[in-house]
Amino acid sequence: MSDILSKILTVKKQEIAAAKALKPYPILLQEAQSAAPPRDFIAAVQNKIAAGKSAVIAEIKQASPSKGVLRGHSSGSAHSFAFVPAEIAHTYAQHGAACLSVLTDQQFFMGSPEYLQAARNACSLPVLRKDFILEEYQIAETRAMNADCILLIVSAFLLECSNPSGNLKNESLERMLRLEQLAHSLGMAVLVEVHDAAELKMALQLSTPLIGINNRNLHTFATSLDTTLELLPSIPSGKIVVTESGIHTPTDVAHMRARQVNTFLVGEAFMRAEDPGIELARLFS
Numbered sequence: 001m002s003d004i005l006s007k008i009l010t011v012k013k014q015e016i017a018a019a020k021a022l023k024p025y026p027i028l029l030q031e032a033q034s035a036a037p038p039r040d041f042i043a044a045v046q047n048k049i050a051a052g053k054s055a056v057i058a059e060i061k062q063a064s065p066s067k068g069v070l071r072g073h074s075s076g077s078a079h080s081f082a083f084v085p086a087e088i089a090h091t092y093a094q095h096g097a098a099c100l101s102v103l104t105d106q107q108f109f110m111g112s113p114e115y116l117q118a119a120r121n122a123c124s125l126p127v128l129r130k131d132f133i134l135e136e137y138q139i140a141e142t143r144a145m146n147a148d149c150i151l152l153i154v155s156a157f158l159l160e161c162s163n164p165s166g167n168l169k170n171e172s173l174e175r176m177l178r179l180e181q182l183a184h185s186l187g188m189a190v191l192v193e194v195h196d197a198a199e200l201k202m203a204l205q206l207s208t209p210l211i212g213i214n215n216r217n218l219h220t221f222a223t224s225l226d227t228t229l230e231l232l233p234s235i236p237s238g239k240i241v242v243t244e245s246g247i248h249t250p251t252d253v254a255h256m257r258a259r260q261v262n263t264f265l266v267g268e269a270f271m272r273a274e275d276p277g278i279e280l281a282r283l284f285s
C-alpha cells in the first residue's frame with residue numbers, strides 16, 4: 001500500500017478525533033438530518049449519458065500531493081490563476097458539467113468544507129465531497145456540509161483494517177457496507193473507488209452503481225488510462241464506470257468514449273486553465 005495514503009490516513013484519524021471532541025456524533029447527525037435537501041448525483045450523471053453526452057464530474061482542487069499547488073497561490077507560476085470556488089463552480093455549470101467534486105482535505109490538497117459550500121451555493125449541481133472517509137462520523141459531517149455524494153476508497157479501508165489478527169477483506173468490506181448504508185439513509189450517493197482487480201471485486205459487493213477507477217498509481221503518482229481499460233471487462237453492465245485522474249486531452253476523452261466509458265472525473269486539466277469551464281467545454285466538445 002502507498003506511503004502517501006498511509007500519511008493521509010494518519011492525519012485524517014487525528015482530525016476525526018479532534019472534530020469528535022468539539023462536536024459529538026449525535027449532534028452532528030442531527031445537523032446532517034436537517035441539512036439542505038440532497039441533490040441527485042446519480043440522476044445528474046445518468047441524464048448526461050442518456051443525452052449521448054459525457055458526464056463530467058468537474059473537480060475543484062487547489063493543490064495535490066503529486067503536483068503541488070495547481071491554482072491560486074503565490075507560487076510565482078505563470079499558470080496560476082485565482083482560486084475562487086464559487087466562480088469555478090459557476091463556470092463549470094455554465095459549460096455543461098454533470099456534477100462537482102470538491103476537495104475538503106486541508107493538509108494535502110489545500111481544500112476546505114467552506115469551499116464545498118461556496119461551490120454548491122453558486123450552482124444547482126450535485127456535489128461530491130472529495131476526502132478520505134473512514135468512519136460514520138465523516139458521513140454525517142459530509143451531509144451536514146450539504147454534500148450530495150461521498151467517496152469510499154477501497155485501498156484506504158484495506159490499509160485501515162490491516163492488522164495481524166483480522167480478516168482484512170471482510171472487515172474492510174463490512175465497514176464500507178455500513179458507511180454506504182448510512183450515506184444512503186441520509187440521501188447521499190456513493191462513489192466507490194478502486195485501483196486494481198482485487199479492489200474492484202470488493203467494490204462490486206456494494207449496492208452503488210458508481211464505480212470509480214482511479215488511473216493514478218499511488219506509489220509512483222503516474223497515471224495510465226490503461227488502468228480503466230484493463231478493469232472494464234470485469235464490470236457488470238448495470239454499473240456506471242467513472243474514469244478518474246489523468247484525463248488531459250480530447251484524445252484521452254475519445255479513447256475512453258470509444259470503449260463506452262462516458263463518465264469522467266477531471267481535476268488538474270481544469271485547474272490549470274484560466275477558465276476551468278471553458279477548458280471543460282474544449283475537452284468534451
Ligand SMILES: O=C(O)c1ccccc1NCC(=O)[C@H](O)[C@H](O)COP(=O)(O)O
Pocket residue numbers: 004059061064065066067214216218221244245246247265266267268269
Ligand atoms: O492527485 C493526487 O496527487 C492524489 C494523491 C493521493 C491520493 C489522491 C490523489 N488525487 C485524488 C484524485 O483522485 C484526483 O484529484 C481526481 O481523480 C482528479 O485527477 P486529475 O484530473 O488527474 O487531477
